Amino acid sequence: MSLLERYPNAPGAWLGELPITSRYTAGLAGERFLRAIKDDGKIMGSRCDRCGITYVPARQFCERCLDELDEWLDVGTKGEVYTFTLLFENLDGTAREEPEVVAFIRLGDGGLVHKLDEIHLDDLDIGMLVEAVFKPETERQGSILDIAYFRPTSP
Amino acid sequence: MGMRKVAVVGAGMTKFMRRAQETGKELSWQAARMALASCEMTLDDIQAVCLGTAPDAFDSIHLKGEYLSDGAGAWGKPYMRSYVGGGTGVFAPIQGWYHVASGLFDAVLVVCEEKMSSFYPHAQGAFLTIFDHTTERPLKPNLLWIFAMEMNRYMQTYGISKEDIAHVAVKNKRNAADHPCALLGNPDITVEDVLNSELLAWPVNRLDVSPVSDGAVALVMVAEHVAKRVTDKPVWIQGVGWSLDTAYWTNRDLAYPRYVEYAARMAYEMAGIKEPRKEINIVEPYDPFDYKECHHLEGLLLADRGQAPQLAIDGVSLRDGDMPVCPSGGLLGVGNPIAAAGLMKVAEIFWQLRGEAGARQVPGQPKRGLAQAWGDLMQVGTVVIMGTNP
């Protein structure tokens, strides 16, 4: 029993693409969360007292007990850098002269992944306090990018 | 077989909508908490979670199982996503069944979700991926080709007309008028309306097809000792079956779904059913297209080959007929958020057997029902049989 062999002149690969265009609604919680950023320059969390957790970004429900979360709170615009990375390449693979700094910033019991700026790389440290810098109100669109970046701050 | 008895004790669902504001997570959560509330259970009582959702492309989210896990109540629990295309909605409760029947868990939550509006402008684009990328997709097919060709072959083989089949769409869209979650219920629709609707791909017209939708459905499935504690009206899983045909869809009989027959025979044997036409009171076969209901009734051995359209024409399959088919309104009427639509059929049998289907209730206190779904590349059959007796 021998296996069939490949024709010697067979093409190696078939090239193709998948046209994928998407439209994502912000959702019930997302709508309220993003509008607070856009209209009020506030970062909102939602709290489950039963489980003792403050979700950031705010959610509609607690994933641990499935209760609806109607207690929303302003968690402020300052948080600690929980971890960070330095990106030396752009998305398309080209090199960057100056690295881009991306951090996970702890807010409540959750937090946001966002860019850091106005910072010396030497000062960068886990645990450092940073604050959100919002775009001017007229430029905000109800997007997470309405926060331009986070920068170092003091308590 | 040494397996434990398994009952469905709770169910919940969202509206089926063309575009929902809720995210997929939020839809899943709404259905899941409603299912838990319906049997006065909490997430603490649930030991494992089964999620069903169709291709990632529909929600335009990769790893949809992980993405939906919080809304499905899976935090910190054994969790598994199953996926057999359109057959998923009836496979997920089969997975729930063997989680419990095996003795591994006493209570599981089964959640199915789809948010097809995320694929913009239309979910059709996502369906392209079902065709072989090298030998078929270069022809620029659309999904309708495959269904239109199967319908044509079915009609030709048995001498069935488009008008015969249109009775199915009329029945289901009329039934859906009584479903509070339905997208396309219409109590006044006629066969002429279906035949005169926009021609998409002959022989398929607009009203022969179910609408793409957003929605979620959830069930609570438990072992016997839990069922007795939480309800006096458990609905028992009596039989399950699933089967697959070749993935080369142009290499098989398009007039008869043999894989559905294999799945049905597996379920009938488990349920001890010898004469399905006499022993099954309500049927919810998968009806993304009107001819598919007929196709599937024949594969389920509930109609002779080529004779299923006659059931709708003669009124046998109406809600007050001898064998009600799709009393929910089916996918054609309630909507087709793929995996959620399949689980909606299982939920419908649950509500019907408990006498809780409201305006949709079939008369005569039905004792046993069957739900079936179908999918992948038109090749998988999934079947669940439920009854008021264990």
Added chain:
Amino acid sequence: MTSKIKVFPGTPLREVDFKEGKILYRHDEMNGQYAWDTGIGIGSYLAALKEGVLLGSYCRSCRRTVVPPRTVCEWCFRPMNSYIPLKDTGTVNTFSLCYITWDLKRIKEPEISAVIEIDGASPLHGIMHKLGEVDPEDVHIGMRVQAVWKPADEREGAITDILYFKPIKEG
């Protein structure tokens, strides 16, 4: 339970809710570009198409000739025994007259998709392709058809090296 519940969850939106900015949403385009290896069976199928030949493969145990060719028989799970060059003629197993393109544009003259059982392959073994040079009114199941090939120097080893199948004029 549905009989007790009056209001089911879910917030249906209309298209204008997006257009008028009543709700927040995000539009995204993913860039999915792929190179799918052709493998053994399909690689050979494409190579044969370039030569103007439809290729199948044969399983001796099942006495079955399949198209497109594959290396393993899924029915007996043994290796297929040989490639079989098939004729480029066949019979329409089923067809559709499609008035919608793959990206949902309406068209006046229908595209005619068909499953064509290829001569030399086992019964019910066909491929999907399109029909041409035929009035949509005249297409029928059981119709005999033949491949219309691209000129040899334009073929690239693709299923589109066959432009379409056209009816065989009897007699």
